[in-house]
Amino acid sequence: MVGYAHQLETTRVTDLKTLNLQELEVLCRDLGIEKFRAVQLFEWMYRRGADSYDAMTNISKDLRARLAEAAELRPLVVADRQVSKDGTSKYLFRLHDGNRVEAVLIPEFFDDGVADRLTVCVSSQVGCMFGCAFCATGRMGFIRNLSAGEIAEQVVRINLDAEAAYGKRITNIVYMGMGEPLHNYQQVMRSIDILTHPKSIGLSPKRVTVSSVGLAKQIRQLADEGRTFRLAISLHAPSDVKRNRIMPINTSLDLGALKDAVRHYFAKTKLDVTYEYLLFQEFNDSAEDAKQLAAITKWVPSKVNVIMYNNVAGVELKRAGEDRLNAFLRELTRAGARATVRRSRGDDIDAGCGQLAIREGQPRGKSLSAS
């Protein structure tokens, strides 16, 4: 529980959207407002996407005014939205301080055109300090962490659009947008708690995937806390030599450290791990790479998501061709790995994470030295 009550004595709570349901209940109690109002506030923010107190029509004007005195309600503004021919929608959100983050709605359809999976890819930080060579966000450097409310609201807003367009709620959330989610551990966990709450989107944790470059300490922490969402590791290279070249984090947290962490994770949670593997032409797509990758999948029960890269201007690494993909997959499965392919989506829009924000002039921050 945050110590916001101390703030309350001297000043306002800066943003109502930093509070979870229990904290909203405490706020209501302190303001002499009935407890059930906390649930109403929670629903307005995290189910119905209210961006002002005025929108909360089942709360009286007088009460809204008292709440507005106690806490700001900072809106997340849709600054841009691009829709791809394949239905992928990319959102650029402007935060209260002018920073910008991206989120993506990725619809998948049954053969008859009815929506099947509706996945939201969400950002957890403005920029990122990890400087992966292939990533547009990495070039931006780290600006700041998002609050749990700022993370959750991306999903809530997109969910409203999904319901309007497809007549159903989103089905999956992946923390694979801008930022390294486990580098903003507390706020990411709070946002998951919010979004899996039945009064919010109410998704099962099993429908939530958090993707990490492999921060060993935090992976152990997830395991020790018994978190039951899905863990994906952004691997992208099957050896320390190659991984060091494209992911600076590997020089301090190498594959040995990652192996220990995922073994600890599996021992505690009994959950499979997914390895994300961007396939780059003539960098990590040889038969030998496939064999090394298959060996990694034996650390714990796991599967590989081979991902076709969205080329980023100015990045030397390029998407592997179809022939190399097919040969790689053959070798991978022959070596005993479970693998699926994720085709790139939104090729005709700025769908690579960070591209849209950079184009729109998002300022840059600090970074690990990128190769």
Ligand code: SF4
């Ligand atoms: S891939 Fe992820 S961790 Fe690496 S720079 Fe991009 S956002 Fe950061």
